[in-house]
Amino acid sequence: MPVPMNSSAVGRSTGQQPKLHPHARTPLSSVEPPSTITLKEVLELPVLRRAQVEVLYGHEQLDHNVRWVHVAESPRAGKLLRGHELLLTTGLGLGEDDTEIRMNIDQFARAEATGLLVELGTHWKQLPPAVQKECERHRLPLIVTHRELRFVSVTEEVHTRILNEQFAQTAAMRDISESFWSLMFNGAPTEQLVIHASRLLGCPVVLEDLAHRVIYYSEGHELPSELLADWEKKSRLWSLENRHQGLIAEPIRVCDPTDPTITWDFIDIQAQGSHWGRLYFRGTTENPAHGSYILRHAAMALAIERVASANPNSWNELVDRVSLQRLMDNRFTTVDGERTVLEATGFPTRDRQILALDIRFHGNRIAAEEVRRILESTAPRSFALAAVSPEFPDRINCAWTLTAESNIPQRCNQLMDRLRSLAPRVSIIISSDLTGPVDLSSALHQVRRSEFLGSADGVHLFRVSRDRIDGLMHSLSGDVRVQAFVDSTLEPLLVHDSRHGSDLLETLETILRFPTSRSAAADAMYLSRTALYSRISTIERLLGVDLNDGDTQFTLSLAVRARS
Secondary structure, three states: OOEEOOOOOOOOOOOOOOOOOOOOEEEHHHHOOOOOOEHHHHHOOHHHHHOOEEEEEOHHHOOOEOOEEEEOOOOOHHHHOOOOEEEEEOOHHHOOOHHHHHHHHHHHHHOOOOEEEEEOOOOOOOOOHHHHHHHHHOOOOEEEEOOOOOHHHHHHHHHHHHHHHHHHHHHHHHHHHHHHHHHHHOOOOHHHHHHHHHHHHOOOEEEEEOOOOEEEEEOOOOOHHHHOOOHHHHHHHHHHHOHHHOOOOOOEEEEEOOEEEEEEEEEEEEEOOEEEEEEEEEOOOOOOOOHHHHHHHHHHHHHHHHHHOOOOOOOHHHHHHHHHHHHHHOOOOOHHHHHHHHHHOOOOOOOEEEEEEEEEOOOOOOOHHHHHHHHHHHOOOOEEEEEEOOOOOOEEEEEEEEEOOOOHHHHHHHHHHHHOOOOOEEEEEEEEEEOOHHHHHHHHHHHHHOOOOOOOOEEEEEEOOOOHHHHHHHHHOOOHHHHHHHHHHHHHHHHHHHHHOOOHHHHHHHHHHOOOOHHHHHHHOOOOHHHHHHHHHHHHHHHOOOOOOHHHHHHHHHHHHHHO
16 A cells, blocks of 8 residues: 655665675775765655655665656656656656556666656546556656646756755865875875875775785774774785776775675775775765765875885885884773784784884984894794884884794894894893783883993893883873872972972982882982982972881882873
8 A cells, every 4th residue: 555755754864875795896986876865855845745745666765866856758758867867757758558658667767767756637647557567567666746746846956956965076076186186295194195084084094005914094983903803804805806806996895794784995006007005994974075086086195105105115114113103102992902903914912922122223323124124034923013213213113023932032142143234333122021912012111211222332132121010000001090190199299390490200219219228229319318318308298208108109109100
């Protein structure tokens, strides 16, 4: 029985794209709508409500998009269609017998019309059964109106909205083109281009190389651990499914194998016969320019950046620098999340021995890539991250992951031998026995802060001991409750040092480092015992504590460690 068109039947469109098979791949030109107005929304227009609109067939297809509204009162109407039109007719152009009706509706369906709307009362008092039968056979939505409908009012209102959308799309496309050209003209680095694409799309973006290793990502509102989970496995599956297409010059869409409701669009980064990797974005964008346009411009900008790069054939410098920076900035919410991101970038951590290193060349600037190659060639199946220290250009910060059976002392000796050729004097500060990514994060800070330096030519190896409390306090340093604890505990000293240019906080740190020996603390600060006791008195007065009390020492030690 026909169902009248009411508010419940024509609720707002969900805006969802047609669901894809988990292993489907679809050119974006076939899934991006020609407009965003749907058949539901057209039928909600006041002019149609007043005409008592009724859907006879195709309720489940009312979320299909309408590209244009066309009056079909001529037998030639079906030959003039381009697809996605809503057809308006009184029945005059459909023919007088069933054969003509079938022929015309068949033409509409072949042209991929969105729907057929028939005004009853002018030409037909009742709808011929052949019309509904043919629409059902071709799965073409069929709508009728029971009152007179001003076709010109419908076309004017719908076309105005569609044209406004097209104007907005044109403006958005112009802005996108100008923004990417501006970034390219100013030599924007890879990470800035990826972040810009993510902001335009409003979606997470992932850049990978040809080995399916994540080079850079902008997670948007997604957790990196969820965004990059099983990345290499998924990426290889998509490549296998699309291998017959060669290089992807036009973006295509695939489904996430772990969740078919999630889609990914991707394109290859290529230029002048070179192929560097792929750029992906997850989900659907609300940008009027559509995702394929943004993705093409981002891919073009990345290709130009590669061509102009001093080392166009390798992303290693970016991967290492960003990975180490994220580790040291502690930008992860969970241990598993940190592990997932590291492994997606090609740095395995499960069942491995992990080391943090700070390699110092004492005034000589050595390329991080060269140090990375030496580390990875020193031990089989080992992987390394190496980046120039942002504070000291003659130092290389490193993370090194080796197999569980590796002999660490032996590998360190081999590393020393291989580094001899790089500079006359080399100091290697190393922290080993790390249990995972969180330990690695705090150990990188520890080796960077170490004051060990070789005093003569040659290669010098220094080991720093792992302090579990330091690691714990470092991982908690971003917690607002820990920050409040530090401020409330140390604020009087911080204010005093700021106002008077004193170093009472440094004095407190030294006292806590030598809790049982004031002489050792005085020697470490190059102070007399009298001067040290004077400072202790000032500290106790400002904080209102007794530095000989064990609980006080423990509390202050936690606050100092958390702050540092």
